[in-house]
Amino acid sequence: MSNETPNQPDSGYSEAQIRALEGIEGIRLRPDMYIGGTDLHGLHHLVYELVANSVDEAVNGYATTISVTIHGDGSCTVVDDGRGIPVGPMPDMENRSALEVVFTEIHAGGKFDRKSGYTVGTGGLHGVGITAVNACSEWLEAEVRRQGHVWTIEFREGVVETPLKKGGATDQTGTKITFKPDGTIFQTTSFSYDGLHKTLQDAAFLNAGLRIRISDERTGQSDEFHYEDGLVAFVQHLNRTETAIFPTVVHVIGEHTGDTGPVGVDVALQYNDGFSENIRCYCNGIYNSEGGTHLSGFRSALTRVLNNYGRKENIFKDIQPQGEDFREGLAAIITVRHPDPKFEAQTKIKLVNSDVAGIVESVVAEGLAKFLEENPSVAKAILNKGLRAAEAREAARKARDLARDxxxxxxxxxxxxxxxxxxxxxxxxxxxxxxxxxxxxxxxxxxxxxxxxxxxxxxxxxxxxxxxxxxxxxxxxxxxxxxxxxxxxxxxxxxxxxxxxxxxxxxxxxxxxxxxxxxxxxxxxxxxxxxxxxxxxxxxxxxPLYRVLSKTRKNQSPRYVQTQEEMMAELLELGLGGASLLIKPRANLLAERLEQTSEPATEARELSGEDLRKLAERMFAMEEPLEALERRGISLRRLAIDHASPKGMLPRYRVLLGSDEHWFPNKSAMEEFLDSEQEKMGRELKTADEEMRQTAGESGSTDAEAAGKQESSEGEATEEVATLSMIDLHEVRTINEGLRALEADFNLNLNDLLPAPPVNAEPVYPYEIIGHDSPYRLESLRDLVPKLREIGGRGLSYTRFKxxxxxxxxxxxxxxxxxxxxxxxxxxxxxxxxxxxxxxxxxxxxxxxxxxxxxxxxxxxxxxxx
Incomplete structure (x- = not known):
């Protein structure tokens, strides 16, 4: 290498341009490398990473149930009843808790060796997944039940916001993680129930006996998956739209020693009268969309065993079927458990361990050959189908050659x-x-x-x-x-x-x-x-679905609208055009609760233009969280009048202590109350199990009272006032953020979201949309966005393209x-x-x-x- 300096202008490239990114910062800057993208697929991958950790607990015998809940504020919770992530200090990590380390450090986890209790092959290999979930979240809260207590920690944009805290006593174990995807990272932050539903159902199929629940607070949808037959039920599910050519599902199980330890193989298959091949491959519960060495081993075994049997029985005379012929109409699931799996990428789309191909081939060949010998009628049905496929393939080859000529x-x-x-x-x-x-x-x-x-x-x-x-x-x-x-x-x-x-x-x-x-x-x-x-x-x-024109604007170019959601936004935009909102003085239902920082308004005021548009955007953002709150059976009016804070914020935490209900605006207030209760009782409060907490959160005080009771040996309910249940109203976080913005930008508050009380039995309308053909009166600000859409539709001329x-x-x-x-x-x-x-x-x-x-x-x- 020459020591001469080239005679070139300084490009400005120096050591100042070199950056050393910490783990969280690197993930947030390049999320695609860790979760496969920032589209819906990448968004769902966050959930899959958490579920995979819970499944690892289940396959190693420590968990029986996993629950996934999509909340009204766009956040998601994953809960399991496993051992719970360790919470003790780590001396080599500045005595930070293990719980904090696994969420903030890349390559930190408990699955790098088999001494941790993960004796069966796991999906989490690199200690990256859970850190990536934290890094790609606007906020994340982890709750761990372990060592007789409930432990909590909170993060914002991957960084600790509230350090690890020790909470109430519990005899339960498990991990609960709630996160909200970061809208600055993802193209969409709205989870698809159907998309998650399919993957969670697959996980239940792959792990016989495991119970998995999914619920969506936005729509009220819920499902539960539990299959004792596992892979057999999975193949039957794949074939539910087809007619099987024999009723039995062939199930082959075996284990051989590979390069790094024992490798378990579990395969189920069944043929139908169709012509398509439907084979799904998994390693350690992770779906490998592009297959890999386990698929290669399976195909080799299938072709070899069926060819050998066909030759022995003299079934193949004029034509010799190939591997693709034997896979026509085949539905199969291939799963392996490997102590040290290697994949093509962090998203694990393809298994590349070289020892797996031979192991799968050996196990499948032995099991399938035995099945064929014991079931000759089924064997002949399979081989005859392969023979017909070979004949069709030969005819297709001639047709294909004709097409190529x-x-x-x-x-x-x-x-x-x-x-x-x-x-x-x-x-x-x-x-x-x-x-x-x-x-x-x-x-x-x-x-x-x-x-x-x-x-x-x-x-x-x-x-x-x-x-x-x-x-x-x-x-x-x-x-x-x-x-x-x-x-x-x-x-x-x-x-x-x-x-x-x-x-x-x-x-x-x-x-x-x-x-x-x-x-x-x-x-x-x-x-x-x-x-x-x-x-x-x-x-x-x-x-586009629609071509949109306003009836009131002349010489305009048409606007084209792609989706129904965009059409709703278009209606809102048209409703805002030329509109103003008249806000009149009104009765304050929260006067006794709110701190009055200024004199109540005595004159009407008017919002228009960008101010009104901004107000409509604020109210639109609060629509779904408010609806989610009410779907819980919680009245906004009751919650505001009885439990709003002096600053007009809704309480986020609902505590059921025995049969008594308490509400708190934040976690510190709740913990202060619980500490005082424990001090009064002279003992720790017992935390209700997760399932009871969920029931109480969905059903209100009736089930909350049940949470405070236990059955005696005679079966009678006995009061247990020390039983504690805490419900986090996730949607309240978004609602309160909206309320703060309303206060800061428009001097409006929670009172404005409630219908004004009637006067002389007549409804009162403190808000009025003006500027259109006639005024439109509103009882509360919650009516603003729906009414603007309605007005927009009246001033709209549109064509729906079919x-x-x-x-x-x-x-x-x-x-x-x-x-x-x-x-x-x-x-x-x-x-x-x-x-x-x-x-x-x-x-x-x-x-x-x-x-x-x-x-x-x-x-x-x-x-x-x-």
Whole structure:
């Protein structure tokens, strides 16, 4: 290396630009590295990390129940009845508690060796997950029941806010973690109940006997999962939409010693009369979406054992089935427990331990061979299905070769109705798969013909879930898609690199038929062009649902609205246009409770413009938390009048001591009260178990009184005044933040959220929206946002697009095809798999799964096109 200094200007790069990030700071700066993204998938990953820790407690014999609760303020709680995270001081970490260390230090945890009591393989390997949850949270509270006491600690943005505190006595153990995702990190902070539901149900299947509950305080939804049969029940669940070709689920269990210790293998499988392969792989309870060495071992064993049996029984004469033939119509779950698993990434999408393949192959081969010998009729059914699949594969190969031979197809091998583009650079070119000739005509006229190609599809394509490949390739619409894209079925990575377009974009109508066609297309692509999805080449266009115009504004350009939620925001915006809010003096229901820092108003005042918009935003943010509070059965009026603090804040903690109810604005006030009660009694208060606390929190004082009683040996209830139950009203945190903002910005308070008392039996309206065709009177500020939306709807002229063909070409290009304005959703393997599963449920031969789906989701429907 030369010692000469290059004759270049100083770029400003020096030691001052080098940063050494601490653990929490690094995670907050680059969250994608730790949780896989900042979208909904990454948001849910926070919950999965906590649940995985609880599952690790369960599989090692320390926990039996896990509960997940989505709160009205957007926070989430995960509770287990395991041993509880240790709370003692760590001398090598400046005597900080172990509880604080695991939440604030990367690579701190109890699973790095087997001396900690985690003798069965666990999912937490690196001591990163729980730290990442803390780092990506606006705030996090941990409560641990351990060593006969309740211990609590609080964090804000990953940093300790309230140090570890020792609370009341308890004979329970376990961990309770509540966190609120940080809105500055995530694109969305609204949890999906259905998304979490599926993963938690899978966890219950994978851990026989474990009870998992999920509840959503926003909607009142709840479910409980508990399966004694575990993997057998899981396979039956996968096959619930199909017809099994034999009633038995093959279940193989075994254990062999690997490179670092014993490796447990648990596999269940069953064949159905369909043509799709549905295999799910897990290691230490973690879903491996891209499989890995356990999948390789399973496939090898399956192919070898079935081929050996077929040759022995002389079943294969004219054709020899391959591995893919034996997997047609197969539903299987593969799980391994490994003492030292290695994954492709922190998100654990693929298992890479080399010793696992041989172990799984050995265990499955031995167990499956034994099953086939003991069940010859089932064995012949499996082999005959594989033989039929091989015959169909050979016929499909001939059809595929025909499709590849462009000399035998007109128009140079391209579909006649394809409106091709001029530039096929994969960085620029796009193929739109469009529903119908009408929409195809609009898209063709409006497109950028240099880079955008259009392929109109006639009606609904073939349901590939119910068809063999030879029939799929014979379908005109399906064949056109293959030809247009320029790849063959089941193309590998090197094949899709030769595709004719960089992006494949599905663009269908925003009605029921459009959704159906989109699901069919996603199912088709997932089954036959999966590599396109895997490489991120498939997108779904998001045409707007509405074109919006105001009746009062002239010469305006239309506004396009994508979703129902955006439409609600649009209505609010229109309601605000030209409006003012008149605030009149009113009776103060909280006069005896609130500190009066100023004289009560004697004259009306008016808010308009940005002030009114800001007030509406504040009230909108409080809508859902207020509704969640009332869903608990707690009246806002009663809580405000009886328990508000002198500064007009709602109490956050509800304490049930025996049958007596107490309310406290913050944790320190609650702890001060409990300390005084313990001092009066001369003994520690006993904390009720978590399940009783949840019941008391949901049902009110009736169950709260039950929390203060125990049964005597004769079965009679006896008073136990020392029983303590504490309920944290999570939504109150958000409500109080809103109340502080109302006070600071508008000199409004909790009193303004309550309906004014009637005068002479007549309602009183202290608030009035003016500036529109007539004044609109309100009893409380909680009516402000709904009324503004109602007003906005009256001044609105809008068109709801049910079909793309209803848009003129310029509109379609501007809203759904122009790269500067359009909204595209990239399809992931999880999206495609979910679409395929929903399609099997709704379009399968079995009625019961379809009935369950409709009954569960019927009340979720907001707009139905008939």
């Amino acid at each position: 462009k000399s035998k197809v007109t128009s140079g091998g391209l579909p006649e109705k394809l409106r091709d583009c001029r530039n096929h650079d994969l960085n620029l070119s796009e193929l739109y798969l469009v529903e119908g000739d009408s929409a195809g005509g609009s898209a063709d006229t409006g497109r950028d013909s240099a880079t955008q190609a259009i392929l109109p599809l006639r009606g609904k394509i073939l349901n590939v879930e119910k068809a063999q490949l030879v029939k799929v390739l014979a379908n005109t619409e399906v064949a056109a898609i293959f030809k247009a894209i320029g790849i063959s079925p089941m193309a590998e990575e090197q094949d899709i690199a030769k595709r004719r377009y960089g992006k494949i974009i599905l663009m269908t109508d925003a009605d029921v038929d459009g959704s159906h066609i989109r699901t069919l297309l996603l199912t088709f692509i997932f089954r036959h062009m999966r590599e396109l999805v895997k490489q991120g080449c498939v997108y779904v266009a998001q045409p 079909g793309l063909g209803e848009m003129n070409p310029n509109e379609l290009f501007e809203t759904a095809m122009d790269p500067e304005n359009r909204v595209l959703k990239q399809v992931t393997l999880e999206d495609a798999a979910a679409a395929e599963e929903i399609f099997r449920v709704l379009m399968g031969d079995h009625v019961e799964p379809r009935r369950e789906f409709i009954e569960k989701h019927a009340l979720d429907v907001k707009d139905l096109d008939i």
